[in-house]
Amino acid sequence: MNRRKIEENFFKFLMILATLIVVGSLVLILGTVVYKGLPSLNLSMIIKTPSGGFYLGKEGGILNAILGSFSLAGGATILSIIISLPVVLYLNIYARKNSFLAYFTRFSFDVLGGVPSIVYGAFGLTIMLFLGLNVSLLAGIITVALLELPLMARAMDEVVRMVPQELKDASYSLGANKLETAFKVIVRQTLPALMTAVLIAFGRGIGDAASVLFTTGFTDSIPTSLFRPAATLPLAIFFQLGSPIPEVQDRAYAAALILTIVILLISIVTRILKKKFAKHTV
Amino acid sequence: MDKTHISVQNLSIYYDGQPGLRNISVDIPDKKITAIIGPSGCGKSTLLKSFNRLLDEQDKMKIKGTVLVDGEDIYDGKVDVTQIRKKMGLLSQRPQVLPMSIYDNVAYGPRIHNQKDKHKLDKIVQEHLENAGLWEEVKSRLHSPASKLSIGQQQRLCLARGLAVNPEVILGDEPTSALDPISAETIERRFLELKKDYTIVLVTHILRQAKRLADYVVFLYMGHLIEHGPADEFFNKPKYEKTQAYINGQFIVEHAIDRELDLRGTRCPENFDRVRSTLEEMPAEDILKLIVDYEAAINIFAREVDRAGHRVLEATRIGKASWEIVIKKEKPIISFQI
Numbered sequence: 223m224n225r226r227k228i229e230e231n232f233f234k235f236l237m238i239l240a241t242l243i244v245v246g247s248l249v250l251i252l253g254t255v256v257y258k259g260l261p262s263l264n265l266s267m268i269i270k271t272p273s274g275g276f277y278l279g280k281e282g283g284i285l286n287a288i289l290g291s292f293s294l295a296g297g298a299t300i301l302s303i304i305i306s307l308p309v310v311l312y313l314n315i316y317a318r319k320n321s322f323l324a325y326f327t328r329f330s331f332d333v334l335g336g337v338p339s340i341v342y343g344a345f346g347l348t349i350m351l352f353l354g355l356n357v358s359l360l361a362g363i364i365t366v367a368l369l370e371l372p373l374m375a376r377a378m379d380e381v382v383r384m385v386p387q388e389l390k391d392a393s394y395s396l397g398a399n400k401l402e403t404a405f406k407v408i409v410r411q412t413l414p415a416l417m418t419a420v421l422i423a424f425g426r427g428i429g430d431a432a433s434v435l436f437t438t439g440f441t442d443s444i445p446t447s448l449f450r451p452a453a454t455l456p457l458a459i460f461f462q463l464g465s466p467i468p469e470v471q472d473r474a475y476a477a478a479l480i481l482t483i484v485i486l487l488i489s490i491v492t493r494i495l496k497k498k499f500a501k502h503t504v
Numbered sequence: 505m506d507k508t509h510i511s512v513q514n515l516s517i518y519y520d521g522q523p524g525l526r527n528i529s530v531d532i533p534d535k536k537i538t539a540i541i542g543p544s545g546c547g548k549s550t551l552l553k554s555f556n557r558l559l560d561e562q563d564k565m566k567i568k569g570t571v572l573v574d575g576e577d578i579y580d581g582k583v584d585v586t587q588i589r590k591k592m593g594l595l596s597q598r599p600q601v602l603p604m605s606i607y608d609n610v611a612y613g614p615r616i617h618n619q620k621d622k623h624k625l626d627k628i629v630q631e632h633l634e635n636a637g638l639w640e641e642v643k644s645r646l647h648s649p650a651s652k653l654s655i656g657q658q659q660r661l662c663l664a665r666g667l668a669v670n671p672e673v674i675l676g677d678e679p680t681s682a683l684d685p686i687s688a689e690t691i692e693r694r695f696l697e698l699k700k701d702y703t704i705v706l707v708t709h710i711l712r713q714a715k716r717l718a719d720y721v722v723f724l725y726m727g728h729l730i731e732h733g734p735a736d737e738f739f740n741k742p743k744y745e746k747t748q749a750y751i752n753g754q755f756i757v758e759h760a761i762d763r764e765l766d767l768r769g770t771r772c773p774e775n776f777d778r779v780r781s782t783l784e785e786m787p788a789e790d791i792l793k794l795i796v797d798y799e800a801a802i803n804i805f806a807r808e809v810d811r812a813g814h815r816v817l818e819a820t821r822i823g824k825a826s827w828e829i830v831i832k833k834e835k836p837i838i839s840f841q842i
Contacts (some may be wrong), residue, residue, distance in 0.1 A: 397595075504651040
């Protein structure tokens with residue numbers, strides 16, 4: 223075998239190895255969560271809130287955290303869509319392609335995307351103090367929305383940027399203005415991909431613990447008000463894992479399993495919806 | 505020339521500082537098919553897109569001069585660009601259907617222009633699909649996605665969609681270039697039907713297509729308007745060398761200019777005398793460039809130069825009030841008569 227052949231085989235081997243590491247770690251993580259969590263997972267975990275002594279291994283479930291996480295990540299994702307969609311449409315339809323504003327906005331998204339979530343938590347706390355807000359679901363929603371924003375906006379931007387000029391021209395040449403073109407053509411064309419962007423952001427929001435630690439707090443009751451603290455799955459996992467009692471630790475894995483299943487279900491629903499909305503895409 | 509929807513005056517377009525079109529002035533005749541021809545990159549599509557201001561959507565584009573549509577300067581700041589675009593249906597190189605059903609594609613324009621009545625919309629959709637020759641093929645599946653149609657059908661759908669906003673003009677940017685021959689022929693036949701009611705401007709690099717369809721031809725080369733005129737004259741008696749070369753499929757030669765004569769500000773007969781004496785001094789086969797400051801001079805000089813046995817290679821507008829005439833001195837010389 224000559225040198226080039228060896229070289230190629232060597233790098234091909236490295237690539238396969240890297241792929242195996244990715245797939246392997248996914249399987250390992252899922253395996254651990256299922257292996258450790260499944261025995262502790264039962265119906266009361268999903269339909270009950272913690273009763274007295276739950277954290278000592280007694281009766282109860284984590285319904286408070288499931289509902290809390292849904293309302294938190296749901297609210298944050300909606301808030302994030304309300305902000306990022308206009309930004310993305312503005313950047314791609316109204317702003318000039320190479321304008322400083324567009325460049326700077328995209329740069330900001332990249333930087334914000336790299337900021338650790340604990341920093342968002344600390345920032346959210348500052349905003350709360352400024353607004354006179356208590357530790358509450360609303361404060362958490364605002365903080366997590368900020369956390370999701372750069373991720374969602376960047377993902378949407380990539381998609382909307384790919385819309386061919388000819389498609390926009392087709393709409394313009396029928397006398398449509400930019401706003402009509404944006405909502406009736408561009409959003410429609412990119413809807414499946416926009417939904418993926420939303421899903422990625424939702425996944426990040428529902429899975430983050432650090433940003434909600436100071437802002438949303440934790441409670442054993444199910445969320446009823448925007449202005450009261452709310453429980454979240456990541457924090458429920460965090461607190462239970464920190465317990466010295468083995469049964470409680472196993473429940474943490476059960477909670478992690480629930481979180482994983484939630485994200486999996488949402489992915490599946492999104493995929494089905496995507497297919498439905500992709501019907502007209504050109 | 506009869507009345508005209510589109511009149512281009514001294515239009516220059518710069519892209520990123522580079523001139524793309526230089527001093528184009530031409531009137532597009534009404535209710536006829538005008539073909540804009542020329543080799544790739546000569547500015548055909550740019551000229552076409554300047555008519556409905558689609559160039560606005562491109563960065564770094566600078567436009568000088570005027571384009572009058574129904575007597576209104578469309579580059580005037582006060583003009584509502586959507587109203588201008590509504591007057592013109594556009595067919596692009598590759599058909600671009602909108603991401604919606606066949607029905608919604610045609611109804612898109614009317615809906616935007618405030619036609620909400622379901623019955624009227626139904627009628628509009630049917631009428632224009634018929635006009636575009638697509639109705640029979642799609643009437644049973646109006647609500648299926650437009651992207652499922654074949655590419656030829658998509659182009660006819662785009663035609664129907666354009667017609668549905670009641671334009672006066674149809675612009676086609678090489679509208680058959682992505683189509684199979686049969687679909688292309690269908691589109692061409694549609695154009696011949698539609699020219700009764702619409703002014704059609706087609707960009708094409710297919711000479712035979714221009715010959716088949718055009719009533720009027722505009723020939724662009726490297727951003728210059730070389731020649732324009734009725735199709736008969738243009739194809740059978742082209743005035744200038746570059747046009748002849750292009751029509752015959754030969755290389756287009758840029759001549760090196762040997763002498764230049766600036767006649768701006770001079771009067772008859774002084775200018776004629778100067779041309780005559782310069783031509784006499786020059787060796788045969790050399791190229792002389794004249795710069796004049798009134799348009800009629802192009803024809804007058806051309807006639808006289810012709811009579812003297814020399815050849816006018818081209819005559820183009822180079823500025824607001826300047827034209828250049830390129831003359832080749834031929835060998836056998838009868839004296840230059842005025």
